[in-house]
Amino acid sequence: MPELPDVEVFKRYFDATALHQSIREVEVYPEQILGGVTGRELKLRLSGQTFSATRRHGKYLFASLDGNECWLVFHFGMTGYLKYFKKPTKKPLFDRMLITFENGYRLAYVSKRKLGRIEPAEQPDRFIRHKGLGPDALSPELDAEAFREIVASRDAMIKSVLTDQSAVAGIGNIYADEVLFQAGIRPKKKASRLSHELVDRIFGRMVEVLRIAVDCRAEPDRMPEHFLTPRRDAEGATCPVCGETLRKTRIADRPTRYCPTCQS
DNA sequence: ACATTGACCTGAGAGC
DNA sequence: TGCTCTCAGGTCAATG
Numbered sequence: 001m002p003e004l005p006d007v008e009v010f011k012r013y014f015d016a017t018a019l020h021q022s023i024r025e026v027e028v029y030p031e032q033i034l035g036g037v038t039g040r041e042l043k044l045r046l047s048g049q050t051f052s053a054t055r056r057h058g059k060y061l062f063a064s065l066d067g068n069e070c071w072l073v074f075h076f077g078m079t080g081y082l083k084y085f086k087k088p089t090k091k092p093l094f095d096r097m098l099i100t101f102e103n104g105y106r107l108a109y110v111s112k113r114k115l116g117r118i119e120p121a122e123q124p125d126r127f128i129r130h131k132g133l134g135p136d137a138l139s140p141e142l143d144a145e146a147f148r149e150i151v152a153s154r155d156a157m158i159k160s161v162l163t164d165q166s167a168v169a170g171i172g173n174i175y176a177d178e179v180l181f182q183a184g185i186r187p188k189k190k191a192s193r194l195s196h197e198l199v200d201r202i203f204g205r206m207v208e209v210l211r212i213a214v215d216c217r218a219e220p221d222r223m224p225e226h227f228l229t230p231r232r233d234a235e236g237a238t239c240p241v242c243g244e245t246l247r248k249t250r251i252a253d254r255p256t257r258y259c260p261t262c263q264s
Numbered sequence: 265a266c267a268t269t270g271a272c273c274t275g276a277g278a279g280c
Numbered sequence: 281t282g283c284t285c286t287c288a289g290g291t292c293a294a295t296g
Contacts, residue, residue, distance in 0.1 A: 003289060032273095059290080078290050079274085094275090113273050115290055156266055165291085174289050253268075255288080 002059055002076035002116075004137055004170030005213035010074075010082050011056045014063065017084035018099070018107045019051050025100035028118075033096045033111060035119030045070060045120065046099065055124050057136050058169025062124045070120055073127060077115025083108045128169075137170040138210055147203040151191045158194065158202070159187035159251050171206070173254045174229055175213065179206045181228040186263045187249075187256050232257045 002010070026046045028039040037045075045068060052066040061074040074080075083092045086105045095108040097118060109118060121127040134150065135142040150168065154161045161167050162176040171179065180187050182205040185198060194202070213229075216222035220230040228246075231237045237246045239259035249256045 006289080075290080077273090078288065080290095111273095112275060113288085113290090115273060117291095154265090160266085163290095172289055253270095254290095 002078075002080055003172035003175050003218075004056075004058060004210055005175070005216075005218040006081075007056055007059050007061055007076065007170075008138075008214045009218045010076070011054050011061050013082055013084070014051075014054055014061065014107075017105070018063075018101070019054070021101040021103060021105070022050050023047055023099055024102050025098075027098045027100075029096065030114075033109075033114055033116065033118060035117045037120055042118075042120070046072075057124065057128050057139075058133055058165055059172070060127075060131075060133075060169075062121070062127070070122065071124055071127075073117075073119050073121045073124075074109065075116045075118075077111055077113060077117075079110075079112040080116040081110050083110055132166045133169040134165065134167045135169065137168045137206060142168065144200050144203050147206075148196065148199050151194065151199045151202070154191040156191055157188045157251060158185060158191045159256065161191045162202075162206070163252070163254075168206075170210070173256075174232070175209060177232065177257050178213075178227060178229050179209050181258060181263060182209055182226075184263050187251055187258055228257060228259075 023046045026043040028034060028042060031039045034042060049068055050066045051063045053064045055062040059075060063072045084105060084107050092108055092110045094110050094112040096111045097109040099107045151161060159176045159180060162171045162179060163173060179202060183202045223230050226240050238244060239246055239262055242261050244259055244261045246257050247260050
């Protein structure tokens with residue numbers, strides 16, 4: 001699930017729930033979802049503290065800890081999300097970390113497949129550099145020109161470039177397909193062979209698709225009629241624009257959907 | 265530099 | 281019902 005729009009929604013959820021609340025208790029199970037700390041250490045670092053601010057870069061969510069020169073970094077893997085609740089009956093399945101606040105509410109980090117990680121970091125910028133992440137796909141510093149340079153320097157298939165976090169951070173399998181569908185370009189097209197004009201079009205659609213997805217709370221059912229995402233998984237799915245049956249293929253071993261007539 | 269593959273993980277859903 | 285197989289929105293490392 002979690003690509004840039006999903007993580008942006010998680011950030012807003014976190015801001016609306018967990019921010020500025022005193023932390024009473026932290027439980028982690030199993031500890032393999034942690035990076036660079038033990039559950040005991042994390043508990044010591046968080047207890048009595050409050051989260052004071054959040055940041056997002058690509059698919060990563062950062063939460064700063066007040067009074068402690070430290071941030072907590074959340075990555076959600078393929079199946080991660082956050083859930084804030086009070087009643088024990090509302091506790092989600094597959095919660096891996098549970099933070100209990102003084103007000104009695106809890107924030108669960110849920111991850112069915114345990115492919116995500118939670119780890120401490122000194123500074124988001126250093127973490128981003130260390131991970132080798134490219135600019136966030138929605139950051140103002142990524143303009144059309146910067147995007148053009150990134151794409152022109154890549155010899156790979158355009159879909160692979162879009163999903164490469166070191167090129168642009170935040171796009172995963174679903175939104176790469178959506179962006180290329182909206183831009184009318186085949187996912188296997190070589191990035192470096194795209195014209196200036198087409199690269200600009202991809203950039204414009206990328207920003208548009210991601211903004212719309214955030215506005216839709218990253219829920220496919222809320223997305224516009226002309227989006228591919230809500231129908232990509234249906235058997236025999238058709239193009240929302242021309243009605244042609246969508247093609248299925250695999251790129252970098254990820255399921256890929258495109259319309260053979262709208263995407264040339 | 266790039267594509268490919270397997271590993272990391274485990275549940276859901278399909279097929280038998 | 282229960283077993284087995286395949287698939288899934290992510291990342292990383294090794295290989296060709």
